[in-house]
Amino acid sequence: MSRTVIRIAAALLLGPDGRTLLVRKAATSAFMQPGGKIEPGETPEQALVREIREELGIEVDAARLEPLGRFTAAVANEPGATVVADTFVLEIDALPAPAREIEEIVWIDPASPPPIELAPLTGQHILPAWRARRPSV
Numbered sequence: 001m002s003r004t005v006i007r008i009a010a011a012l013l014l015g016p017d018g019r020t021l022l023v024r025k026a027a028t029s030a031f032m033q034p035g036g037k038i039e040p041g042e043t044p045e046q047a048l049v050r051e052i053r054e055e056l057g058i059e060v061d062a063a064r065l066e067p068l069g070r071f072t073a074a075v076a077n078e079p080g081a082t083v084v085a086d087t088f089v090l091e092i093d094a095l096p097a098p099a100r101e102i103e104e105i106v107w108i109d110p111a112s113p114p115p116i117e118l119a120p121l122t123g124q125h126i127l128p129a130w131r132a133r134r135p136s137v
Helices: 044-056 120-133
Strands: 004-014 020-025 035-037 066-074 081-091 102-108
Touching: 004 044, 004 120, 020 044, 020 120, 035 044, 044 081, 044 102, 066 120, 081 120
Parallel strands: 004 081
Antiparallel strands: 004 020, 004 035, 020 102, 066 081
16 A cells, blocks of 8 residues: 655744744644645745745745755654655744634744644654754854
8 A cells, every 4th residue: 555645845934033933734733834735837946935925924035945855754634644845944034924724823942842743744854954954052
């Protein structure tokens, strides 16, 4: 039996204070990076610009997206599925407003996340990758 593979683009959005924004979709419990499925004909960057606009009401310039990596993990809200995420870092100073399927947003310190449920992609891959490449303070 083959697993469903979902290709997405995800963003590690950083605010001016270094915290990162996580979102929680309606009727789910895990927090994750903003982003979503890559539509046919879209690049990961185009998909991410679209998703950030749709989910958070923020217009971003694709040229400002800095690649973080491609990560694979179990899908938080779809048992038996795997997600492959092209992930980018983006610094923002706009105030996001949850829209569409986003029910809640939270800003966290990526170096020491609070005790909230994190999607496997976020907790096992994206936040550790960000911590690994940050300069020591």
